[in-house]
């Protein structure tokens with residue numbers, strides 16, 4: 001027994017070392033190389049929010065779509081190149097917007113410290129600062145992520161759940177990156193802000209109304225989405241939360257308890273006994289929601305970061321640096 005124990009204690013530093021090789025993230029990583037990096041990021045996010053409030057909404061969704069696909073490595077931001085499809089153009093990224101304003105943030109950082117701050121850190125920090133602009137919690141985030149040299153468009157469908165996937169699949173997806181059921185319920189609270197296009201709603205309205213949808217709400221949604229075959233290019237949508245559409249608050253949980261969720265996955269949080277207790281708790285307590293949202297977003301933001309030579313610092317977030 002004691003030999004086994006000491007064997008374990010000998011092994012422990014090795015394991016820790018191996019682990020830290022994979023995650024070089026630290027608080028204030030740019031304190032020497034670019035001391036104003038985090039301030040500049042915040043200034044830009046604030047400015048953009050005052051011009052286009054929904055940029056802050058986009059920054060939160062970006063973190064999800066970047067980090068859950070392989071790693072938080074800004075692979076999401078790459079344009080299609082050399083015959084490779086881009087992640088942002090894949091069907092699962094439908095509705096994502098404001099990518100051009102990432103360049104605005106990056107330019108401000110390049111002016112201050114060229115080739116120093118990664119696009120992956122911009123994705124993380126902008127999500128953090130965007131959440132604050134939307135009345136959400138302040139989340140302490142580490143930095144030091146590197147940018148990928150490739151895009152993983154073919155992985156997107158396997159990594160990002162679809163709007164109508166089962167709760168079991170959703171829970172196992174998040175579990176695979178270290179996020180438990182409570183954290184998953186909290187992360188979906190991001191659907192307290194932003195919008196859903198009619199293409200992702202009409203299957204719950206036509207030909208018959210989904211019985212898990214509040215009938216009055218269904219009527220309202222039919223007004224927003226009058227055709228069962230919306231033109232995917234038309235900007236026809238419903239807001240996630242009619243009461244506080246631009247506030248990252250627990251109204252989402254109150255809505256889904258009242259059968260006013262837009263996506264099937266939103267409604268499933270209420271009908272699934274594994275998630276329902278957390279929905280009730282979050283609906284009752286905004287502070288608890290914010291606490292769990294922060295915890296889970298931080299775990300998501302640290303998923304599998306690239307270490308030193310696996311990645312690079314992109315000059316332009318849309319392209320890998322040429323060799």
Ligand code: HEM
Pocket residue numbers: 054057058060061064094095096097161162163164170187188190191193194195196197198200263265
């Ligand atoms: C099971 C997991 C999830 C699914 C299936 C899902 C699906 C979707 C869909 C279908 C839309 C609407 C797209 C459109 O029609 O325009 C959407 C919007 C959004 N999602 Fe999720 N999502 C999930 C989890 C998350 C997470 C974890 C976050 C962030 C923490 C997030 C943040 C957002 C935001 C902010 C929007 C609004 C975007 C905007 O208005 O521009 N989602 N999501």
Ligand SMILES: *[C@@H]1O[C@H](CO)[C@@H](O)[C@H](O)[C@H]1NC(C)=O
Pocket residue numbers: 078081082083084149150151320
């Ligand atoms: C494009 O695909 C090739 C191989 O198919 C790969 O080597 C290259 O890294 C990819 N480029 C990008 C930008 O992902």
Ligand SMILES: *[C@@H]1O[C@H](CO)[C@@H](O)[C@H](O)[C@H]1NC(C)=O
Pocket residue numbers: 162164
């Ligand atoms: C989920 O929605 C997609 C369209 O977004 C559809 O092709 C698919 O059949 C749906 N799956 C289920 C299980 O309803």
